[in-house]
Amino acid sequence: MAGVGLSRLLLIGGGHSHLFVLEALATGRIKTAEAVLVSPDARQLYSGMLPGYLGGRHTLDQLTFDLAALAAAVGVRYLPGRVERIDAFTRTATLADGTTLPYDVASVGIGGVPAGHSLSGVAAHALHLKPADRALLIGPAFERAAAAAGPEPLQVAVVGAGAAGVELALAARARLDQLEASRAVITIYESSHTILRDHGTTVAERAEAVLRSRDITLRLSTRVEEVGPNHVVASGGRVAPADLILWATGTEAPPLFRASGLPSDSRGFLSVDDALAVPGCPGLFGAGDAVTLLSAPRLPHAGVHAVRQGPVLARNLAAALAGTGAYRNFRPRTESLALLNTADGRALGSWRGLALHSSTVLAVKDRIDRRFMRRFQRLARGTPQGPRP
Ligand SMILES: Cc1cc2nc3c(=O)[nH]c(=O)nc-3n(C[C@H](O)[C@H](O)[C@H](O)COP(=O)(O)OP(=O)(O)OC[C@H]3O[C@@H](n4cnc5c(N)ncnc54)[C@H](O)[C@@H]3O)c2cc1C
Structure with a gap:
């Protein structure tokens, strides 16, 4: 629960990795004087379950949760809004309505924008x-x-x-x-x-x-x-x-990083090192689709990496707030299990070049997706499940 310590934590975006940070605040693994979460939409949707929802397999309740309720349950102030500029020198973030938020430690988990979204029509x-x-x-x-x-x-x-x-x-x-x-x-x-x-x-x-x-x-x-x-x-x-x-x-870089003059790759994604810290910007971290890892620039932007980055990000934000500098490195897996719901009672799974299409694969996908959602829906109700790597 927020309330101990001296530093201000600002979470920009309600992306997957920040769910783990909220959980760490709830269980006291992150200690901070004040924590604020800024994101435009209180209702969040778990995109991995969207095709299953459209195909009639999941209910709306199973794939959505209320970010504002989640923040409130863990003692974090939720501000609806969109950050349009980050000043890494003064350590402030400015919202579209002109509100300026100071931070000691901030993390960006704003995802990407759809590629080609500005094409005509x-x-x-x-x-x-x-x-x-x-x-x-x-x-x-x-x-x-x-x-x-x-x-x-x-x-x-x-x-x-x-x-x-x-x-x-x-x-x-x-x-x-x-x-x-x-x-x-x-x-x-x-x-x-x-x-x-x-x-x-x-x-x-x-x-x-x-x-x-x-x-x-x-x-x-x-x-x-x-x-x-x-x-x-x-x-x-x-x-x-x-x-x-x-x-x-697929995903394009959001304009925020170039507009703010932050370190970014050739496509405009925020650059982060293995500790998910932005080089040359003390106290600034990032995760998920919005970032490119300097050590793995070709890593695809996918939810699976945003989720795996979550626990590392939470730990490193705790270390930055405590001033210990004891950071852990994120090591992406070169091979990850891909599971595609084929909307016929089966899923197509692939692992290390092998592909399997069956109802058992769909049962595995369902279990993984539902467990993830239950974990954070429970947290929003004030009953954290505790960390699970
Ligand atoms: C239909 C579908 C199915 C998918 N299935 C899979 C799958 O099975 N496996 C997989 O690995 N990936 C999958 N993906 C990709 C996956 O959804 C993304 O990689 C993942 O959502 C990225 O997570 P994120 O946390 O970086 O950002 P997001 O989940 O996009 O969250 C970003 C958050 O930041 C907020 N935000 C945006 N801009 C700002 C701003 N300027 N200021 C403040 N807040 C802001 C947004 O409102 C949102 O809350 C799928 C995607 C889709 C669309």
Whole structure:
């Protein structure tokens, strides 16, 4: 619980790693005079369970939690807002409304922004996977589109064939079948020549076979350059009809770091060392999709790394606040288990080049996801489960 010690802790963003920091504050492993959490949206959604929710496997309660309630339960002041500037010299952060917050130690866990979000029409016409309030519009949009469908089949465009795009296309097929819109044409557009670029070839081939079996068309090496209310414009100016457009393009750097003149990589992600500290900026740390590890610049931006960074970040923030400097290093795993919900009662798992598609894999995925959510939902109710590595 916050309340002991002299330093002020500022948490910027309600990302995955900061959940572990909130837990460490609750259990007294982090001691601070004052802790503040700034994030625009009180409702948080666990994106790993979003395809399962859309496909009808999870309830809304299972994949969302209230960040404001969580902060209150652990004695942290929650401020709704968006940080637009960090001054590492004066150790202050400025919000969009001009409020300035001083800190002794701060951590940035603001995630990324969807790649290509500023392309013409995307903000207005595409369905977005984040933040929670926008993602939760996807289910009702399916329902409306299925109800309004005329004699022509409904056209669904999924832009991006990373894990999120593949899972969403399959979840869309499952949901539209439930809504008796089985004739819907679902097309995935992907700028690269392959799907699941960050995964092995074996899992990509298995996933392609699953997509084919669910009658989902793949347009590879095809970049969507513009979207309209009922169409997408692909590379070369080709226009294709699209009643529903799901934007699943992966992550770009948020503008905050360049705007603040903070150390960042060539794409604008915040640079951090192995202790998740920003070099040359005392007291400033970062984790999750928003950062690039200097020692592993090619590490994909994925929730699994944000989650693994959480306990290390919590420990290092405690050390910075206590002034001990006894930091632990984050060592990313070079191989991690990838689990894709294929929305047919099975999941496709990959580990070290091997791929397995079965109901047992989905049961494993469910267990991992639900355990993660229960841990922090319990914390929000004031009953922490205690640390688990
Ligand atoms: C459908 C889908 C499925 C996915 N499945 C998986 C999966 O199975 N495995 C996996 O590893 N990854 C998965 N991912 C990727 C994963 O969701 C992200 O890697 C992960 O969410 C990144 O976590 P984060 O904590 O860095 O940021 P986020 O979870 O994006 O959290 C960022 C927080 O910061 C807040 N914020 C943003 N800007 C500001 C600001 N300027 N000031 C203050 N607060 C701010 C946001 O509101 C939010 O609360 C999936 C993604 C999607 C969309």
